[in-house]
Amino acid sequence: MTTYRLDLSYDGTGFHGYAKQPDMRTVQGELEAALARIVGPLETVVAGRTDAGVHAKHQVVSFSLDDPIEPAVIVRRLNGLLDDAIVVLGCSGVTDTFSARFSAASRTYQYMILNREAPDPLVRFTSWHVPYLLDVDAMQGAVAALIGEHDFASFCRKAEGRSTVRKVLDASWRRNGVMVELQITATSFCHQMVRSIVALCVEVGRGRVPASGVPAILEVRDRAAAKGAAPPHGLTLWNVSYD
Numbered sequence: 314m315t316t317y318r319l320d321l322s323y324d325g326t327g328f329h330g331y332a333k334q335p336d337m338r339t340v341q342g343e344l345e346a347a348l349a350r351i352v353g354p355l356e357t358v359v360a361g362r363t364d365a366g367v368h369a370k371h372q373v374v375s376f377s378l379d380d381p382i383e384p385a386v387i388v389r390r391l392n393g394l395l396d397d398a399i400v401v402l403g404c405s406g407v408t409d410t411f412s413a414r415f416s417a418a419s420r421t422y423q424y425m426i427l428n429r430e431a432p433d434p435l436v437r438f439t440s441w442h443v444p445y446l447l448d449v450d451a452m453q454g455a456v457a458a459l460i461g462e463h464d465f466a467s468f469c470r471k472a473e474g475r476s477t478v479r480k481v482l483d484a485s486w487r488r489n490g491v492m493v494e495l496q497i498t499a500t501s502f503c504h505q506m507v508r509s510i511v512a513l514c515v516e517v518g519r520g521r522v523p524a525s526g527v528p529a530i531l532e533v534r535d536r537a538a539a540k541g542a543a544p545p546h547g548l549t550l551w552n553v554s555y556d
Contacts, residue, residue: 315381319374320402326438330365347394360413360553366545373553375413421551422507426493441547447518449488454524455517456484466534469503511543
């Protein structure tokens with residue numbers, strides 16, 4: 314048996330998330346259907362499931378085959394079969410112990426905010442339009458309080474039986490012209506964690522919540538204490554790192 318690593322990128326606009334769902338267009342559904350035409354039915358493992366509307370600049374998938382096939386053939390044939398919204402960047406043979414999910418050391422997400430009065434039709438599917446002037450320094454103060462290992466129950470849609478303790482390795486906001494951008498890296502994320510952090514930071518940036526109040530919101534471990542979740546289309550899985 315041979316295990317493969319597949320690196321891909323996708324525009325999540327037209328998908329109901331990454332994970333397969335009955336009667337819904339998903340990235341995993343499209344990818345596995347295309348793979349089945351090349352090597353037969355199989356199950357894939359992904360580094361991180363993305364929600365509906367969320368994009369990936371660099372996603373990683375792994376799968377195993379009984380009969381090996383040249384990685385370059387997989388790349389060429391997949392890109393010929395897949396919709397233009399999904400592009401396979403590369404494929405390589407890896408050790409049998411490799412798992413796109415469990416071998417990953419960290420994941421990095423980027424969130425984009427268009428911060429000006431007028432919207433921009435050219436970035437409407439890849440950024441959240443916030444017309445109020447944001448204080449990026451205050452937003453940085455808010456997100457800095459989340460670095461480290463914490464229980465992020467206030468920022469996650471809790472799944473029964475699953476821990477909400479996560480370790481954030483780095484997080485930073487910056488202004489790039491009219492765009493305000495967050496890059497955040499953690500060993501892993503729970504459901505809606507990044508989008509919830511973004512929503513709270515925007516409230517801080519608007520002056521409606523003090524940055525000094527973020528540790529208390531984190532500590533209370535109550536989903537109602539945060540400020541909902543930012544729209545999914547501003548979020549992109551930026552990179553997955555492996556040791």
